[in-house]
Amino acid sequence: MWQVAPAGDRAMLVTLGHTIDPQLLGQVLALDQALHDRRPSGLVSTVPAYASLLCHYDPDVTDAGRLEAGIRELEGQLDASVAFGPVVDVPTRYDGPDLADVALRTKLTPAGVVEAHAGQEYLVYCVGFAPGFTYCGALPDQLAVPRLASPRLRVSAGSIGIAGRQTGIYAVESPGGWNLIGRTALRLFDPAADPPARFKPGDRLRFIPTS
Amino acid sequence: MIEVVEAGRWTTIQDRGRPGLERFGIPSGGAADWFAAAVANRIVGNHADAALLECTASGPTLRFDADTVVAMTGGHAAGAPDWQPVRLARGSILAVGTIAPGLRTYIAVRGGIDVPVVLGSRSFCQRGTFGGGFGRPLAKGDGISIGRMADLEPMSTSWPASHRLPSRGPWEVRVIAGPHQNAFAENALERLGAIACRVTPQIDRMGLRLETPGLRLQPGEILTAPMTEGGIQVTPSGGLIVLHVDHQTTGGYPVIATVISADLPLLAQARPGDTVHFRAVDGHEAARAWRRLSGWLGADH
Numbered sequence: 001m002w003q004v005a006p007a008g009d010r011a012m013l014v015t016l017g018h019t020i021d022p023q024l025l026g027q028v029l030a031l032d033q034a035l036h037d038r039r040p041s042g043l044v045s046t047v048p049a050y051a052s053l054l055c056h057y058d059p060d061v062t063d064a065g066r067l068e069a070g071i072r073e074l075e076g077q078l079d080a081s082v083a084f085g086p087v088v089d090v091p092t093r094y095d096g097p098d099l100a101d102v103a104l105r106t107k108l109t110p111a112g113v114v115e116a117h118a119g120q121e122y123l124v125y126c127v128g129f130a131p132g133f134t135y136c137g138a139l140p141d142q143l144a145v146p147r148l149a150s151p152r153l154r155v156s157a158g159s160i161g162i163a164g165r166q167t168g169i170y171a172v173e174s175p176g177g178w179n180l181i182g183r184t185a186l187r188l189f190d191p192a193a194d195p196p197a198r199f200k201p202g203d204r205l206r207f208i209p210t211s
Numbered sequence: 212m213i214e215v216v217e218a219g220r221w222t223t224i225q226d227r228g229r230p231g232l233e234r235f236g237i238p239s240g241g242a243a244d245w246f247a248a249a250v251a252n253r254i255v256g257n258h259a260d261a262a263l264l265e266c267t268a269s270g271p272t273l274r275f276d277a278d279t280v281v282a283m284t285g286g287h288a289a290g291a292p293d294w295q296p297v298r299l300a301r302g303s304i305l306a307v308g309t310i311a312p313g314l315r316t317y318i319a320v321r322g323g324i325d326v327p328v329v330l331g332s333r334s335f336c337q338r339g340t341f342g343g344g345f346g347r348p349l350a351k352g353d354g355i356s357i358g359r360m361a362d363l364e365p366m367s368t369s370w371p372a373s374h375r376l377p378s379r380g381p382w383e384v385r386v387i388a389g390p391h392q393n394a395f396a397e398n399a400l401e402r403l404g405a406i407a408c409r410v411t412p413q414i415d416r417m418g419l420r421l422e423t424p425g426l427r428l429q430p431g432e433i434l435t436a437p438m439t440e441g442g443i444q445v446t447p448s449g450g451l452i453v454l455h456v457d458h459q460t461t462g463g464y465p466v467i468a469t470v471i472s473a474d475l476p477l478l479a480q481a482r483p484g485d486t487v488h489f490r491a492v493d494g495h496e497a498a499r500a501w502r503r504l505s506g507w508l509g510a511d512h
């Protein structure tokens with residue numbers, strides 16, 4: 001059962017589940033696409049992330065009740081067999097300031113951390129927090145480490161971090177609490193590009209070690 | 212041209228923002244006090260989309276090299292009369308000075324501030340450090356061009372005092388419950404509404420940290436979810452982060468309630484040490500509050 005809850009007076013949040021799960025993401029993206037195709041009156045824009053979809057609406061055109069009814073019509077009707085994107089290579093220098101510490105915590109060598117991190121494909125679950133920041137999962141169990149006790153005030157663009165069962169790429173310089181293990185020269189956010197973010201939810205990627 | 216003689220504490224170029232790009236991690240941004248900004252543009256006869264200057268705590272000193280009309284609204288600036296059209300002759304210097312009560316003063320210049328449009332807006336985006344002409348707040352020595360976005364005559368009188376928002380705390384801020392009410396005990400929002408929250412010094416365009424004296428809310432966990440302007444996040448320590456115009460587009464702290472659009476301007480003017488009372492309302496009251504402000508601004512808004 002989807003949960004539909006107001007997020008203020010001009011948005012509502014549809015929550016489809018509570019876990020990091022490719023199938024749930026598939027449903028979120030299918031709902032996103034269906035709303036894009038149907039364009040319910042008053043719906044302005046949507047924001048997908050993991051297992052939920054935020055729907056911004058114009059309260060001069062519709063109201064929360066009518067929009068919720070339009071969304072509920074799609075429950076159980078979606079084709080969630082969404083094809084995820086092709087696998088994009090992310091060239092990565094594994095020289096992050098926290099690589100040695102992650103190795104200690106995971107009882108691996110730094111090379112072992114690199115091998116585990118670069119050894120699989122990831123699904124992009126969300127682009128958010130800051131412009132272009134790309135959340136990917138799921139990280140192998142053996143690499144799961146907590147966030148830093150105190151976040152860094154500045155993390156440079158292109159930094160690649162891990163936290164919990166997730167790995168992420170910082171697209172612009174920002175504060176950040178993830179363990180930094182590498183960086184990429186790939187530009188993930190460019191205000192002059194269309195779209196401005198390199199990745200979107202449902203894309204797939206893998207990290208390719210470079211020297 | 213306008214020459215920036217002194218930049219002020221944190222002066223940025225803003226307009227109505229760039230809504231609709233949240234899926235790329237880009238907040239809608241725009242003027243933090245959207246109402247004061249709209250009034251400033253209206254007073255000088257600008258189109259509602261014209262860009263203006265948002266000044267924080269202490270404003271800039273500006274030299275104008277052409278005759279023009281400006282208007283200052285929002286937080287009260289020491290340096291010039293506000294909420295009315297001010298005619299400036301070529302060569303005039305406008306020294307905005309200290310801002311109080313309130314925190315943010317808007318300066319609209321007839322014609323608007325002319326800087327390149329980036330992703331649909333002239334606003335400076337703090338999280339992405341782009342837009343606003345310079346990709347940063349104004350600095351001493353900057354030159355700013357004036358645009359051609361005037362489409363009405365400037366007003367000839369002051370903006371009526373009856374059509375302004377409160378200028379100082381304690382602030383009464385109306386909220387709609389959710390979206391993560393399930394992450395809290397049933398009476399949590401009621402208890403939050405019963406106390407006076409205190410604004411900490413940690414406030415900027417991204418968000419305001421508030422303390423909840425005498426109340427320790429205990430949030431449950433949520434999976435990272437999209438966030439909206441006005442969302443009141445509760446951190447594991449029980450403190451509040453009220454998300455503002457340059458907010459993070461997704462977050463992992465549950466949102467107990469969300470500030471209604473009509474009351475977002477109040478957050479832009481709250482100062483450290485001020486008290487905030489949150490009052491839960493329904494969608495109908497939020498809509499009435501919105502129509503009231505829209506009515507003050509006129510049909511074109």
